[in-house]
Amino acid sequence: MAFANFFLVLGCVFILSSRCIFGQSKRRNVLLIIADDAGFETEVYNNSAVRTPHLRALARRSVIFRNAFTSVSSCSPSRSTILTGLPQHQNGMYGLHQDIHHFSSFDGVRSLPLLLGQANIRTGIIGKKHVGPGEVYPFDFARTEENSSVLQVGRNITRIRLLVRDFLRVQEAQRPFFLYVAFHDPHRCGHSQPQYGPFCEKFGNGEAGMGRIPDWTPQHYTPEQVKVPYFIPDTPAARADLAAQYTTISRLDQGIGLVLQELREAGFENDTLVIYSSDNGIPFPNGRTNLYWSGTAEPMLVSSPEHRQRWGQESQAYVSLLDITPTILDWFNIPYPAYNLGKQPVQLTGRSLLPALISEQPWSTVFASQSLHEVTMYYPMRAVHQGPYRLVHNLNYKMPFPIDQDFYVSPTFQDLLNRTQGGRPTAWFKTLQEYYYRDRWELYDTRADPTESRNLASDPAHGPVLESLRAQLRKWQWATSDPWVCGPDAVLEAKLTPQCRPLFNGL
Numbered sequence: 001m002a003f004a005n006f007f008l009v010l011g012c013v014f015i016l017s018s019r020c021i022f023g024q025s026k027r028r029n030v031l032l033i034i035a036d037d038a039g040f041e042t043e044v045y046n047n048s049a050v051r052t053p054h055l056r057a058l059a060r061r062s063v064i065f066r067n068a069f070t071s072v073s074s075c076s077p078s079r080s081t082i083l084t085g086l087p088q089h090q091n092g093m094y095g096l097h098q099d100i101h102h103f104s105s106f107d108g109v110r111s112l113p114l115l116l117g118q119a120n121i122r123t124g125i126i127g128k129k130h131v132g133p134g135e136v137y138p139f140d141f142a143r144t145e146e147n148s149s150v151l152q153v154g155r156n157i158t159r160i161r162l163l164v165r166d167f168l169r170v171q172e173a174q175r176p177f178f179l180y181v182a183f184h185d186p187h188r189c190g191h192s193q194p195q196y197g198p199f200c201e202k203f204g205n206g207e208a209g210m211g212r213i214p215d216w217t218p219q220h221y222t223p224e225q226v227k228v229p230y231f232i233p234d235t236p237a238a239r240a241d242l243a244a245q246y247t248t249i250s251r252l253d254q255g256i257g258l259v260l261q262e263l264r265e266a267g268f269e270n271d272t273l274v275i276y277s278s279d280n281g282i283p284f285p286n287g288r289t290n291l292y293w294s295g296t297a298e299p300m301l302v303s304s305p306e307h308r309q310r311w312g313q314e315s316q317a318y319v320s321l322l323d324i325t326p327t328i329l330d331w332f333n334i335p336y337p338a339y340n341l342g343k344q345p346v347q348l349t350g351r352s353l354l355p356a357l358i359s360e361q362p363w364s365t366v367f368a369s370q371s372l373h374e375v376t377m378y379y380p381m382r383a384v385h386q387g388p389y390r391l392v393h394n395l396n397y398k399m400p401f402p403i404d405q406d407f408y409v410s411p412t413f414q415d416l417l418n419r420t421q422g423g424r425p426t427a428w429f430k431t432l433q434e435y436y437y438r439d440r441w442e443l444y445d446t447r448a449d450p451t452e453s454r455n456l457a458s459d460p461a462h463g464p465v466l467e468s469l470r471a472q473l474r475k476w477q478w479a480t481s482d483p484w485v486c487g488p489d490a491v492l493e494a495k496l497t498p499q500c501r502p503l504f505n506g507l
């Protein structure tokens with residue numbers, strides 16, 4: 001016993017694992033909060049126009065990641081990567097899960113909730129699930145759109161607070177838990193429930209016909225007050241759209257406050273790792289469904305009661321939503337199992353973020369992979385962002401970039417279409433023509449060119465950078481068994497030794 005302890009201590013000294021600093025016996029839980037299509041509309045990320053006091057309070061207890069990215073800019077695929085640590089092309093969730101889109105992860109995927117359940121950790125989900133099949137994503141406690149109204153479990157913050165209370169009430173003292181609260185705010189809803197406004201910002205505000213959410217004090221903004229990011233046209237239509245989005249953000253922010261209050265009142269504040277992020281870029285032009293910065297950059301707060309040394313600090317390290325599964329497994333000290341999907345061995349390419357809670361880390365590379373959003377939106381892209389450079393590979397670059405339904409009917413995009421058709425100024429940073437038709441390779445220096453407007457892929461001076469990024473991207477694609485690794489000019493011959501066989505199609 002004494003010897004075992006001695007070696008444990010030695011191991012800790014040498015490995016310097018975050019866990020060893022505080023010892024093994026402490027109870028540990030996880031609360032993962034994911035917003036729906038949220039971006040940087042918070043003072044935490046220097047948007048002073050919007051009031052988000054609860055996110056600010058959480059940030060004071062967190063490391064604030066300034067360079068966090070999703071690996072895929074689409075809802076179900078992103079949620080599948082959060083809950084598996086595997087990119088969409090590896091876990092099989094190529095596009096949206098619901099209705100006719102019907103994408104699902106492969107049956108053999110060992111997801112985070114599955115692995116946690118096997119380790120006797122109690123799992124719960126409240127809000128938007130949007131992944132399947134059920135056997136791959138099992139939760140002990142589930143209140144989701146699968147058997148409730150998504151408005152209630154995803155936007156009614158009083159209901160969400162009560163569900164969190166229900167989950168925590170029956171929590172046994174010694175059994176750890178993982179609770180995933182997936183808000184549906186601030187997603188658009190004008191396409192499905194136009195009566196509540198473009199962002200459902202009127203749902204539950206107490207006006208006639210809107211119902212009331214008792215715990216919500218709606219915040220109102222005028223179009224003049226909003227901050228228009230560079231990738232959104234600065235037009236009255238877009239400003240009104242953003243003002244509606246901000247009101248919905250106020251519901252998200254107050255909802256986060258309620259969830260954290262429930263956690264505190266149930267006595268779990270000091271042993272629960274809290275992670276806040278979002279699934280993909282905001283639903284505006286150049287945002288969601290794109291692998292540009294504006295489609296992939298995410299807010300990310302990681303709050304550990306055991307790692308207070310960096311509370312309130314910012315990290316510049318590049319981190320990915322693919323890191324969430326490894327982080328949570330590390331927190332619970334659960335190893336990732338060795339297994340295959342088909343014949344391919346599975347390994348996580350993300351990493352635990354816990355070391356970044358102790359000291360700044362030199363991480364500077366993230367990868368991304370997108371295949372579809374809606375079932376009709378086949379537009380495979382692969383990307384790598386390293387230091388200042390982002391490289392995007394558009395495999396089907398001769399096709400026009402596809403547009404999804406709720407974004408299509410949004411006031412911002414309708415106005416952009418109308419202005420383009422009428423030959424009027426769009427006040428946008430690119431043309432629709434440029435947006436639809438992309439080069440096969442796009443290389444941007446995001447420090448010199450933060451709006452990603454100057455493609456350097458054919459600039460000879462950037463040849464070595466291009467080659468190096470292409471090689472790293474390809475290596476990651478092979479490591480993650482990407483079926484698209486040979487496209488668009490070759491076919492993957494997967495039998496025996498996998499290799500790319502040329503098509504001679506002129507690409």
Ligand SMILES: *[C@@H]1O[C@H](CO)[C@@H](O)[C@H](O)[C@H]1NC(C)=O
Binds near residue numbers: 044045046064066314
């Ligand atoms: C907010 O702005 C300040 C001042 O420019 C900067 O130092 C800080 O890094 C910014 N924070 C974030 C999260 O962007």
Ligand SMILES: *[C@@H]1O[C@H](CO)[C@@H](O)[C@H](O)[C@H]1NC(C)=O
Binds near residue numbers: 141142143147148
């Ligand atoms: C949803 O399912 C859970 C069990 O998985 C059940 O306890 C709950 O009552 C269901 N809710 C509705 C509205 O059917």
Ligand SMILES: *[C@@H]1O[C@H](CO)[C@@H](O)[C@H](O)[C@H]1NC(C)=O
Binds near residue numbers: 156157203212213214
């Ligand atoms: C929100 O949920 C609470 C508690 O279940 C309920 O009383 C209230 O009517 C709901 N509000 C709306 C707008 O559905």
Ligand SMILES: *[C@@H]1O[C@H](CO)[C@@H](O)[C@H](O)[C@H]1NC(C)=O
Binds near residue numbers: 264268
């Ligand atoms: C959590 O820790 C803080 C500071 O150490 C303390 O003030 C608070 O009472 C603790 N909360 C619980 C529920 O133990």
Ligand SMILES: *[C@@H]1O[C@H](CO)[C@@H](O)[C@H](O)[C@H]1NC(C)=O
Binds near residue numbers: 418
């Ligand atoms: C489109 O623009 C015309 C003026 O060019 C305007 O009359 C019309 O209302 C606009 N439609 C929309 C949907 O914005």
